[in-house]
Structure formats: structure tokens, C-alpha cells
Amino acid sequence: MPFRGAHYAIAVFLVVTIxxxxxxxxxxxDTAPRAHHIHGVTATLWVLLLIWQSWSIRQPNFALHKWGGRMSFLLAPPFVAGGLLVTKMTVIKDSPFTEMFAVSLSFADFVSVAVFVLFYFLALRNRHSVEHHSRYMLATIFPLIPPSVARIFTGYVPGVAIRAPEDLPNFEVALNISFVVAALFTIALIISDWRRKKPLAPFLMALGALVLMIGVYHSYGNTAHWEQTVLAYARFSDAVLILAGLVIGVAAGFLGWHFPRKPAGPAPASVAA
Structure with missing residues (x-):
């Protein structure tokens, strides 16, 4: 990971997410739907994997780090599948929240899945560059920051917490705050890397994804065209979406592993994946 204490920071994020x-x-x-189980379990395991990877490389224990890298091939495909499933469920669920936010919010969900796939692919492809590899791996969880922060506000912060249906507009307030928090955190990492002359592309891309997610939520996400697109997506069966997610996740791992980017200079090879 790009920072010595990254595993501690990720562990704190895991606690916040829970x-x-x-x-x-x-x-x-015991009553949560299947889509939530697939998404929740794989997302939690992915965050635990990043903690493991950061900790193991700092020991250093290359054998444990390589083992964690192999585990990513098993976790990434169901994680993608879970993301696609939970997006569909959010759209079709019969609730006041769905009526108010699901369509516009679904674009951010799709971007989250796409960004995870892209960063995972780039992390594997750049595994011979420790600086790039570690940053792309860390960036895979950046799309998880806004939903976690937003729910902290709606669940626990007075004045923003949602306790009844009439409080639902608070979600948009919390969502906006969460994206500001995520963006400021990402900008801080970019500035840190710029000062230390480290690669800027990974976190710049993460920042771009965050801006795209909230920007489209407030614009194209509210259009009739996007609503029709999302409703058409929701008509796909769960089996089709699971299969699509598994294929996409496997493809990202396969392509990233078999088409590595060689380091520009005589830098030592990474054993991170």
C-alpha cells in the first residue's frame, strides 16, 4: 500500500462501514435478501483483503502477500456480481426511497462497479510497479466511501438522520456531504503524492469517478431517458446479472494478469499480486 499505516486506515473504514x-x-x-448478502459479504471480504495485503507487505511476508493476491481472483468476480444485483434490487424495491432516489442513484452504482473493475484490472496490470499497483488496489474501495459516510449521517447524526418517511429528503443532504468528504480525502492523497513525486494517475482517476458519480446524479440521472434505461436493466433476471458479473470479474483478473505493463526502468518487481 502507498502508506505505511494504510491497513490501520482501512480497518477504521471497515468499522465505519459496518x-x-x-x-x-x-x-x-437472517432476513436480508440474497442480493444484499452477496454484495455485503464480498465487499466486507474485499476490504479485509486490502487490510491483509497492506499488513503482509509491511512485515514483510511475501508469501502471505502472494496468497492474498491469489484470493483476489476468487473475490473480485462475486463482488462485481453483487454490485450488479444490488443495483437492480434498489431500482425495483417498492419503497418511498426507491421512488425518490433509486433511478438517479443507480448511475452512481454502475460507476462504482465499473471503477472497481477498472482499478482491479490496472492494479494487476501494473503489479511490477509497487507505487502504481498499491494505489490502484487502494482505489478499488473509494466508491464505497460515499455510501458508507452517507449512511453514518442518515443513521446517527441529528438533523440529518432519517427516522420517518418525512425525513427521506435528508438522504440527498447526506449524499452530497459524503461525496465532499470522499473528494477532500482523495484530493489530500493527490497532494501528498504530488509533493512526494509519486504516481498521480490512480487517485486522479478516483477523484474523476467521484465527480462523475455525483455530477450525473444531479443531472442526467434525473432524466426520462436514464429512467427508461435503468428499468430495462432491471428486467434482466438475477441469473443473467450474476453470470455477467462473474464474467466481467474474471475477465478483469485474466486481462490484468496476462497483459502486464513492464516497468519503465530497472525497478524491482512487485510480488503484490
């Missing part, structure tokens, strides 16, 4: 999704998922595991 707290954020405690009311809607972790506290109701």
Missing part, C-alpha cells in the same frame, strides 16, 4: 450498514444489513442478516 456501523453505517448495521441497521439495513448487519443487524438483520
Amino acid at each position: 456501523a453505517a450498514f448495521w441497521p439495513s444489513y448487519f443487524s438483520i442478516l
Whole structure:
């Protein structure tokens, strides 16, 4: 990972995420729908994997780090499938939240899945460059920051918390705040890398994805054309979406591994994947 204490920071993020999704998922595991299980379990395991990878490379224990890299090939495909499934479920669920936010929010969900696939592919492709590889791997969880932060606000912060249907407009307030928080965090990492003359592309791309997600949420996401597109997507069966997610995840791993980018100079090879 690009920072020595990255595994501690990711662990804190995991705790925040569990707290954020405690009311809607972790506290109701016995009744949660299948889509939430696939997405919740794989997302949690992915964050744990990043903690493991950051910790193992700092020991250094290359054998454990390589093992974690191999585990990513098993985790990435169902993670993608879970993202596609939970997006569909959000759109078709019969609730006031769906009526108010699901269509416009679904674009951000699609971008989250696409960004994860892209960054995972680039992390594998750049595995011979420790600086690039570690940053792309860390960036795979950046799309998870806004939904976690937003739910912390709607679940626990007075004045923004949602306690009744009439409080639902607070979600958009929390969502905007969450993207500002995520963007400021990403900008801080970019500035840090710029000062240390480290690669800027990974976190610049992550920042671009965040801007795209919230920008389209407030614009194209509210159009009739996008609504028709999302409703057409929601008509795909769960089996088709699971298969598509698995294929996309496998393809990202396969292409990233078999078409590596060779380092520009005589830098030592990374054993990160």
C-alpha cells in the first residue's frame, strides 16, 4: 500500500462501514435478501483483503502477500456480481426511497462497479510497479466511501438522520456531504503524492469517478431517458446479472494478469499480486 499505516486506515473504514450498514444489513442478516448478502459479504471480504495485503507487505511476508493476491481472483468476480444485483434490487424495491432516489442513484452504482473493475484490472496490470499497483488496489474501495459516510449521517447524526418517511429528503443532504468528504480525502492523497513525486494517475482517476458519480446524479440521472434505461436493466433476471458479473470479474483478473505493463526502468518487481 502507498502508506505505511494504510491497513490501520482501512480497518477504521471497515468499522465505519459496518456501523453505517448495521441497521439495513448487519443487524438483520437472517432476513436480508440474497442480493444484499452477496454484495455485503464480498465487499466486507474485499476490504479485509486490502487490510491483509497492506499488513503482509509491511512485515514483510511475501508469501502471505502472494496468497492474498491469489484470493483476489476468487473475490473480485462475486463482488462485481453483487454490485450488479444490488443495483437492480434498489431500482425495483417498492419503497418511498426507491421512488425518490433509486433511478438517479443507480448511475452512481454502475460507476462504482465499473471503477472497481477498472482499478482491479490496472492494479494487476501494473503489479511490477509497487507505487502504481498499491494505489490502484487502494482505489478499488473509494466508491464505497460515499455510501458508507452517507449512511453514518442518515443513521446517527441529528438533523440529518432519517427516522420517518418525512425525513427521506435528508438522504440527498447526506449524499452530497459524503461525496465532499470522499473528494477532500482523495484530493489530500493527490497532494501528498504530488509533493512526494509519486504516481498521480490512480487517485486522479478516483477523484474523476467521484465527480462523475455525483455530477450525473444531479443531472442526467434525473432524466426520462436514464429512467427508461435503468428499468430495462432491471428486467434482466438475477441469473443473467450474476453470470455477467462473474464474467466481467474474471475477465478483469485474466486481462490484468496476462497483459502486464513492464516497468519503465530497472525497478524491482512487485510480488503484490
